[in-house]
Amino acid sequence: MNAPTTASHLAPELSLREVPPALIQALQSRFGARCSTAQAVREQHGRDESIFEVPPPSAVVFAESTQDVADAVKLAAQYKVPVIPFGVGSSLEGHLLAVQGGISIDVSRMDQVLSINAEDLTVTVQPGITRMGVNNAVKSEGLFFPIDPGADASIGGMTATRASGTNAVRYGTMRENVLALEVVTAQGEIIRTGTRAKKSSAGYDLTRLMVGSEGTLGVITEITLKLYPLPEAISAATCSFPTIEAAVRTVIQVIQLGVPIARCELIDANTVRMVNAHSKLGLREEHMLLMEFHGSPASVKEQAETVQEIAGEFGGNAFEWATTPEERTRLWTARHNAYFAAIQSRPGCRAISTDTCVPISRLADCLLDSVAEADASGIPYFLVGHVGDGNFHFGYLIDPAKPEEHHTAEALNQKLVARALDLEGTCTGEHGVGLHKMDFLRREAGDGAITVMRTIKRALDPDNILNPGKIFAL
Incomplete structure (x- = not known):
């Protein structure tokens, strides 16, 4: 469909691979209207929040089941054409861009909760459901899923990028909170990794291998997650500081003393001004920590008092509390919208x-x-x-x-x-690495580790069809 060319902002080796008309015909025969070659649809699936300008994929397949994904990958594999998974398109590093051409597999319609096991604190979901969708589904059980990267990202995308966010200081990242996966391999085979058990010593840890692989080793079609009981008490607070250093020194002291703070966010004075203008808030336009405490009423009170005392030692002032759900939601929504506030500025x-x-x-x-x-x-x-x-x-x-x-x-x-x-x-x-941090990864990991990664990639995806051109070049 697309003549080979080179994406202008990327390395020369990332040239587009031909997508034969026969593949598009085969996809349309299998998926009907759920395989689109419309320009607007392709362009929607050919951009994210990164700054890269890359031609869109040649077609978009809207998958509604694991078998749909497997069939699409099998057809692409026959022609050695790249496939790029797509959730909600909120990535920041070019993860979903078709830098070598190919087709996009949109899993946003795979958005179901498959099972909730409240007694075991687990939930199994499809990849297209968002984090807010998960929490809406489990809150009636008195449970929640804590990983919160800010955007209402899809669980599949969060798993693929090993996302974390504001709650990571207490609850960890996706790496610690994904128990099991269903994955479609480069050959179109459906495999399962892990179980609902809290631990295992059985064989290679393929779940951890897939978490953070950014779609380069398989297409994730099912995820089993850990859940947590909703805290008995939650309290949020803001505290202003005369300097960024004072705020940072406060955080270091809080963590080193072992205070189990649930969230601890720094927002510099410049960003506070942007947030105030965007979200119509009246926060003090100084360097600020936005914090949240989870636990029993007594433990939350103790945590907050400890942090307030530490902050005072570093010049922290104007401790302001948000104890109602509405106040907390307003604060955290403003924090999550900091990116858009900045763009608007x-x-x-x-x-x-x-x-x-x-x-x-x-x-x-x-x-x-x-x-x-x-x-x-x-x-x-x-x-x-x-x-x-x-x-x-x-x-x-x-x-x-x-x-x-x-x-x-x-x-x-x-x-x-x-x-x-x-x-x-x-x-x-x-x-994640995506496109933007490929050179940085080499410096961080070293050539030896990159060689091991390439060996794994080639073994699992010998034709390099799974989201090629991301993490490292082959």
Whole structure:
């Protein structure tokens, strides 16, 4: 369908592979109207929240069952054509872009809860359901699923990118909260990994291998997740600080003292202003920690008092409480909308996002130097962070019509990642590698580890049809 070419913003080796008309005909015969080649549909499935401009896939298949996915992959495998899984399109690093052409498999219609096992604190779902969909389904059982990356992302996408988010400091990431998977391999075979048991010593841990593989080793079609009892009491608070360093030192002390805080978010003063304007809030426009405490009423009170005392030692002031569900929801919705607030602050801009993560003891060193560099650059930016686990995000707001701004933002990102790696951190705490961090992964993991990854990829996907061109080049 598409003549081979090269995507302009990507490495030369990522040229598009031909999609034969015979494959499109076979897909249309199998799926009927659920296989679309309409330009608008293809373009919708050929972009995400990243800055990359890449031609769209040649066709989109809307899967409604595991067998649909298996049949689509089998047909693509016959012609050695790439397949790219698609959930809701909220990725930030180019994960879903058809950088080598191919077809997109949209699993958003696979959005069912298959079983809730309240006694065992597990739920099994299809990949197209979103995190909010899961929580709406299990709340009547007095349970919830805590992983919250901000966007109402699909569970399949969250699993594929090993997502985490605001609750990770207490509840962990998708890596710790996925028990079992159903996956379609590159050959179109349906396999299962893991069980609903809390642990196992049986064979290779294929579940952990698939979690974070970004669609390069298989298409996830079913996920079994851990659930948690809804806390008896929840309290949220904001606290303002005179400097970013004071806020960060407070967080480090809180974590090192073992306070079981559920969420601990840093929002710098610049971003608070953006959030106020976007969400019509009246937050103090100073550097701020937004925190949440879970537990019994007594334990929540004790946690909050401890944190308030620590914050006071570092100049924290104006502790403000949000104890009702409505107040808490309003605060966290505003935090989750920080990205859109920032985009709105500079109409027409695009954001180049970062998400480094460092050991908590090195957080201040990494963050403060990065803030100084961003301030000196003159590039507008926003800064938020799940700082309770050492993870933070800059979003450099660039004018896409000005290449010099793009260059400056990428240079800032390079320095930030280099600093994080020097401090024994990682180039990506939760967004994944995708396209943007391929070079960073090589520096972080080393050539030997990349070789092992390539060996696994070639063994499971010898024709390189599963989301090719992501994580590393073959």
